Amino acid sequence: MTSTPSSPRFYALVPAAGTGSRAGTAGPKQYEELAGRPLMAHTLAALAAVPELTATLVVLAPGDTRFAELGMAGEGVWTAFVGGASRAETVAAGLSALRAHGAGDGDWVLVHDAARCLLRPEWVGQLIAACQDDPVGGLLAQPLADTLKREADGRVQATVPRQHMWAAQTPQMFRLALLERALAGADAAVTDEASAVEALGLAPRLVAASAENFKVTYPADLALAARLLGYSSRAS
Numbered sequence: 001m002t003s004t005p006s007s008p009r010f011y012a013l014v015p016a017a018g019t020g021s022r023a024g025t026a027g028p029k030q031y032e033e034l035a036g037r038p039l040m041a042h043t044l045a046a047l048a049a050v051p052e053l054t055a056t057l058v059v060l061a062p063g064d065t066r067f068a069e070l071g072m073a074g075e076g077v078w079t080a081f082v083g084g085a086s087r088a089e090t091v092a093a094g095l096s097a098l099r100a101h102g103a104g105d106g107d108w109v110l111v112h113d114a115a116r117c118l119l120r121p122e123w124v125g126q127l128i129a130a131c132q133d134d135p136v137g138g139l140l141a142q143p144l145a146d147t148l149k150r151e152a153d154g155r156v157q158a159t160v161p162r163q164h165m166w167a168a169q170t171p172q173m174f175r176l177a178l179l180e181r182a183l184a185g186a187d188a189a190v191t192d193e194a195s196a197v198e199a200l201g202l203a204p205r206l207v208a209a210s211a212e213n214f215k216v217t218y219p220a221d222l223a224l225a226a227r228l229l230g231y232s233s234r235a236s
Contacts, residue, residue, distance in 0.1 A: 008106045008107050008108055008132070008175070009054045009103065009107045009108070010052045010053050010054060010107070010108045010110065010128060010132075011053065011054055011055055011056070011057060011098055011103055011107060011108070011109050011110065011176075012047045012050075012053050012055075012056040012057070012109075012110045012111075012112055012124075012171065013056075013057050013059065013091065013094045013095070013098065013109050013110065013111045013112070014040070014043065014044070014047070014056060014057070014058045014059065014111075014112055014113075014114050015059050015083065015087055015090040015091050015094065015111065015113070015114065016028075016030050016040060016058050016059060016060055016067075016083070016114040017059055017060055017061040017064075017083020017084065017090045018030075018061075018083075018087075018090075028066070029115060029216060029222075030114040030115060031066045031067075031070060032222065034117065034222065034225055034226050034229065035225075035226050035229035035230055038070050038072065039114070039115065039117050039216060039222075039225075040058075040067075040072065040114045040115075040117065041070070041072050042117040042118070042119075042229065043112065043113075043114050043115075043116065043117045043119060044056060044058070044072060044074075044077060046117075046119040046120060046121055046124070047112065047119070047121075047124070048074070048076060048077070049121040050121045050124045050125060050128075051125075052124075052125065052128050053076070053110070053124075054076075055076045055077070055078055055101070056076060056077050056078070057078045057079070057080060057094055057097060057098055057101070058072075058077060058078070058079050058080070058114075059079075059080050059082060059083050059090050059091070059093060059094035059097070060079055060080070060081050060082075060083055061081065061083040062081045062082070062083065063081070064081060064083075067079060078097070078101060080093065080094055080097035082094065082096070082097060085188070086187070086188040086190075087190070087191060087192075088183050088186040088187065088188070088190045088196065091111055091179070091183060091193060092180065092183040092184070092186075095109065095176055095179060095180050095183070098176065099176070103176055104176065105175065105176055105177035106175055106176070106177070107175065107176050108128075108131075108132065108137070108173055108174070108175055108176075109173070109174060109175070109176050109179055110124065110127070110128075110170075110171035110172070110173045111170060111171060111172050111173075111174075111179075111193050112170045112171040112172075113170045113215050115215045115216040115217065116169065116170055116213055116214065116215050116216075117216060117225055117229075118212045118213060118214070118225060118228055118229065119171075119213060120210075120212075120213075123140060123209055123210065123213060124171060126207060126209075127139070127140055127171055127173055127207050128173065130205060130207045131173050131205055131207065134205050136174070136178075136197065136202045136203060136204050136205065137172075137173045137174035137175060137178070137197070137204055137205070138172075138173055138194075138204045138205030138206060138207050139168055139169065139170065139171070139172035139173065139192075139193075139194050139204055139205075139206065139207065140169040140170060140171060140172075140207050140208075140209035140213060141166040141167060141168050141169055141206045141207065141208070141209060142166060142167045142169065142208065142209055142210070142211055142213075143165070143166050143208065144162045144165040144166060144167055145162075146162070147159060147162065148160040148161075148162050148165065166206055168192055168194060169209050169213050169214075169215075170192070170215075172192060172193045172194050172204070174193060174197060174204070178197065178200075178202075179193060179196075179197070181200065182196035182197045182199065182200055183196050185199065186199070212228060
């Protein structure tokens with residue numbers, strides 16, 4: 001069934017086929033234990049608490065067994081073992097899997113990094129509210145406050161003006177058909193969906209988000225995420 005333009009649905013898509021080697025973990029970082037649960041379990045719990053979402057599709061590498069072994073499948077969580085060599089390939093394959101589940105051209109897809117495990121449901125709700133009537137779509141992002149330096153051989157080559165500069169986060173929210181078209185021309189150099197959409201000559205909307213919505217990438221990020229999750233659980 002294909003949804004009509006007047007009644008679009010909202011799906012989350014979590015690409016989780018990578019190894020996360022920069023995090024220094026023994027295996028894929030999305031399965032590293034963090035505050036008593038696998039890192040990605042925190043991500044999926046936040047998405048499960050977003051009432052607008054119809055379902056969340058997790059795109060895994062072919063042959064992945066850890067997701068099932070760790071018991072992260074649940075109501076409203078679908079899996080597709082179709083991950084590719086790049087993020088763009090993985091997301092594109094996930095879009096095809098969403099179509100197999102009945103998603104249509106006009107449905108919204110919110111692509112979210114598995115490693116942004118401090119995501120809060122209210123941030124996703126703010127993104128949906130800001131973008132659901134937008135002709136392009138948009139993404140969570142944060143205006144940059146730090147002074148930016150361009151590096152060459154370990155030394156400062158130049159100071160880059162930070163005015164109008166934002167750090168892209170996820171989710172990044174676009175209609176399924178538009179995202180398919182954007183990714184069809186993307187290569188391995190494309191690191192987020194918004195840049196693929198920008199290559200079509202379109203301008204995604206920026207929706208301000210919290211610095212806590214960072215992507216766990218390096219070993220120090222794991223320690224910081226664990227502390228913040230610990231504070232959050234004690235506060236609740």
